[in-house]
Amino acid sequence: MKKLRRKVYMTAGYNTVSMGTGRREFHPKKPRPGIEHYIKEAGKGVLDQIGGPDKVDESVLGNFMAARFNKQANLPGFIPMIDEKLQWKPATSVEGACGSGGLALMYGVRSVLAETADVVLTMGVEVQNTVKAIYGADILAGAGWYQKRKQGHAYFFPGQFSDRAGAYYEKYGYDKARKGMARWFANAMENARLDETAQEHHNTLPDPYALALKMKPNGAAFVDHLTVLDCSKVSDGASGIAICSEEGLAKIGVDKKDAVEVMGWAQVIRDITNDPKDPAELEAIPRAAKQAMESAGVTIDQIGTIETHDCFSIAGILAVEGLGLAKKGEGADWVDAGNTARDGYMPMNTTGGLIGWGHPTGATGVHQAVTIWQQLTGKAGKAQINISDDRPYGMTINMGGDDVTVVAIVYKRG
Amino acid sequence: MTYEERLQNVSVLGAAGKMGSGILLLTAVEMADLSLKPENKDKSFVLNAIDIDPAGLAGLMKYLREQVRKVAEKKTVWLRKAYADRDDLVENYDIIDEYIFDVLNVVRPGTAMEVAYQSNLIFEAVSENRSLKVKLLSQIDKNNANKPWYFTNTSSVPINLIESEAGLDGRVLGFHFYNPPAVQRLVELITTEKTSEEAIAFAQEYAKNLKKIIVPSNDHAGFIGNGHFMRDALHGLKEAEALAAEKDIPLYKAVYIINSVTQDYLVRPMGIFQLIDYVGIDVVQFILNVMNPFNPDEELQHDLLDKMMEQGVKGGQYSSGAQKDGFLKYKSGKIVGVWDIHKQHYVDLEQFKDECDEMMGELPKSHVVWKNIIRNKNKEELLQQFFNDLKSSDALGAVLAVKYGKRSKEIGEKLVSDKVADKIDHVNTVMLTGFYHAYGPVNNFFD
Structure with missing residues (x-):
């Protein structure tokens, strides 16, 4: 650019x-x-x-x-x-x-x-x-291609990402994937509790990680490869x-x-009428993030925190891999090891993200920018994380549909 | 005749009533689900909703529409598969609406009983009146060439009497739902010596498809459920009278105390007087009248019930499901007063609640609430702790509760020794699943 x-x-x-x-x-x-x-x-x-x-x-x-x-x-x-x-x-x-x-x-x-x-x-x-929710699922399905609605799940988008999760389990292993997803959920709860506007601010689960691990996906009641804890609200x-x-x-x-300065950005569109090439991978998000960082002239190791679009926990894991933070198939381990937690190597979704803070769909992209602004300018209150001088940048990644309409922006304190 | 064939033409008598409407809902859903199977697509399924009350039938259709929507919203995943071949139904909205139509489309509401002459299966849910039941069933049977089966929802009349008096000869069984049928999981199954094996097998399959729990009861008036509830209620009435006399307090205060003891101290979903109101004072009296002649060693009646009926206070529910006033007065489902049988008006709870609560004494700290404990994994432990504390207390509420708990156990044990229930387990299951109790009446908590 x-x-x-x-x-x-x-x-x-x-x-x-x-x-x-x-x-x-x-x-x-x-x-x-x-x-x-x-x-x-x-x-x-x-x-x-x-x-x-x-x-x-x-x-x-x-x-x-x-x-x-x-x-x-x-x-x-x-x-x-x-x-x-x-x-x-x-x-x-x-x-x-x-x-x-x-x-x-x-x-x-x-x-x-x-x-x-x-x-x-x-x-x-x-x-x-x-x-x-059962009718809301119809409305949200508008983010996909209507021609595919008939063959889709009653809970259309959970169904789409359930397919992605299923492909990931098959390719890389169920147990470790579930661990990574459970950790993603636990991080979301921990962060949301620190932000008074978060939907899960009042959350009191004694052990979110254990609960998420224990709960098994049940296709008869919901979707095959996700539980409700894997989903945004x-x-x-x-x-x-x-x-x-x-x-x-x-x-x-x-x-x-x-204020934060906008250092670079990218907007990437994937053809909504095509299925993902490999459901265990994202395409638009990695492209958008890469281009945004290039336009800002920074590399991932200069970024101190990221808000990524975790409408489902598996989307968080796949984004970690798409950003190159972990190799393909190792994102779940990387997350489970605590790297994306608020005190981890790359704090992500530090006010709870879509799973913890909430997902008022049309507002989410703006909410992400607000969180990065709060964190980089020291205004995040109890949710404040430490931003070090050698990694002063923040990034937001907002996704519409199943990896279709993606905006990534890189910020730095002004 | 296969299961599907049996369910192709069904009638419900008393379909607009409290029990009939629930039976109709569950059966309509089961029939519509069968009709959606690919192999049944060309078959017709007819469910006659028969009632003498046209306004009630109009209300029934509204009730069905609301309830079927709820049913559909819970099984949309399955419905999308069932309607997979319908290209015109794309969204959940479309599919749920179509399903509601398909269920309602099975139902034929009407006041004429003659339509039942074509049915293979007839559910009877008219009022608890033996001669009425016999009259209706024998009339249908004389005119129905299909030799249909009769599933009666009677909660008290011995099935063998209906069988012999209506001339049904092995084609009738007691299939007793609990109120409300769409929610309570229990069905009491009562057969006679003659009941056909096929009818019993069908009843079991039907109950299983409705996700109901079957408990067999022997054919004694009142069966297990009312066998326990009626005696438990009589104990409550007697206790209230005795308490009023002993403490020299007006009866309405004693009614309040016994109701509180049976709800809060015994950890039940409602107090005994609220339950009597819920069932209906008139219905309780009908049931006792049926049971009394069959139990010569007991006096299964109570003057208080007769007086309430004379004074025109009957309890029961409005067609909306809201509670009518009975022993207790209700506002938005909450108790706000108690009937004064002498002055014949309701006394506001506010006027005497504190005084009565003080008489009962404080609940022990280990107190547990029914709503919170019903699904608690450590239920037994918590209840034991609470009941132990009650036993070691001499406060009025605690003493009354322990006595009540012991009496409840006696009633349960007697149902087994009288051979109404085959085993203790059956009595406990009935109270747990039909009355939503947190623990069975036959236990060691109060010993």
Whole structure:
């Protein structure tokens, strides 16, 4: 990639609670706030940190399936509801399934680079608890190719990643794979407990690792090769962050060291109508991560923490291998050895990731950026990890569908 | 006749009732599942839902639609396979909707009993009235050339009497579901000396497909379930009266105390008076009236029940499933008052609860709650600890509870010595799976 014509920063991140099972205040049968509430809360959360709506040049909102979960389209129309002063300014919404948040980030970055904006209010939102999981599965299946829906599983996406897990077990061994996946789950719980907005913040399992190991996949009740602990949750939530130029940062009065600089990125698309070449491997994620690091001029050993798209624990293991952190077939061992834990070699998903923090699908990409911003600028509270000077970079990897729409971004404290 | 053939034409009598609607739901689902098998695709399956109450039948169809959706949502993985050949059904939404239609499409609601003349299997779930049951079954049998089988849901009438009086000769058995049939796993199976082996084998296969637990009961009025419950309830009524006299307190306070003791101290899902209300004071009285003549050495009746009926307070449930007021008054399922039989109105619980709780004394620290313990692996241990503490206490609640527990055990043992149940295990299984108790009545906790 050519050298960027301007520096691009992100700051003023904000997450609503990721609401759903696991949260003590969640009652499936009681009325809950709708999508409007989440957009408003996350939007205001950012505006409060940047001096209000006057500072915003443009807004963008990532969302996957409000049209079905909430029977609502035309989402840009909700931006002025955050604050009336956002009315008559540009607003856009973007969609790329669970990668919608990542696309929103890219939109904001591009607008700053295009010099059409100095401050972009960038958000993602999804409110999914409006339907039972069995119907939510239909809606989320829209991230796959509809022509394949009929032959797919009742729980379509768990079914897709169950196939990947099954292929991995067969190729590299069931026991060690399950150990790695159990460790992934345990790490997610440990991290989520430290973040008050995480869906699993209230989690009190005495031994998540032992539980995840003990629980065996049961195809008659769910899918063949995954348990519910291998899956991200059904979530309502929104995240927001301000994407700014240097002038933008000055305008909102935020010091560079309270922001992260976008050092490089990559956007990679795989053909949705093709099955994965080898289900035990990812293709788009490794390409996106490699290109993002190249564009930032860094190597993996300079990166201190990564937020990766663990919609399923197996996706976390496969990403570890795709990033070259472990050889093919050894990702599970690498994870089980504690390398991705918060005190491990490469802390990953330090506020719980999709399995622990939650997965409001269209918001996830933005949530990942917020977590990296918090960690690199020392704002992660109880979830704060140590970022060493020799590995000062962070990376987010956001995926839509089964390794289809992928955005990877490399950050450094400004 | 194969299992499938038997289930191709079925009737349920009293289908809009509390038990009938549950039986109808389970049977409709079983029949629809059979119809979805590739080898049965060209066969018709008919389930007549017969009831004298047209409004009840309309309510039944709504109940079915809601319940079948829940059933479908739990087995969508299987349904996707069953409808794999239907290219027009792609999403779970489509498949679940189609399944709901397919189940409802088996059901033919109506008030005319003549449709049962074509059936191979007839479930009887009308009110607990022997002559009514006999009348209906004999009328159908005279007009039905198929020599059908009759599965009666009676909870008290001896099957051999129905058999001989209706002239059914080996084609009737007791297939007693527990309330609500869609939830409770128990079925009491009662046969007579003449009941055909094929009918028994069919009943077992049908119960297995419905994921029910069968407990055989001998053919004594009330069988095992009501044999225990009715005597347990009578003990509660007597205890309440005695307590009122002994402590010189109004009866409603004693009713509250005995209800609390049987729920909180005995760790049961509901107190005995709440259970009587749940079943219906009228139904309890029907059942006792059936049982009493067959048990000459006992007095199976109680004046309090007669008085409540005279005063028009009957308990039971609304068609929505909400609890009607009986001995106790309910608001959103919670007890808020107790009937004062002398002044004939409900007294608010708030007015006397604290006083009664104080009379009962404090629960030991080892106290366990039914809801929490029912699936606890260390259930036995925790219960033993709690009951031991009750035994060593002289607080009123503890004393009443221990006495109640002992009486409950006696009743269970008598069911075996009277040859109603073949073994203790059967009595305990009935109370565990039909009444959702956390422990069987025949135990060593209170010895």
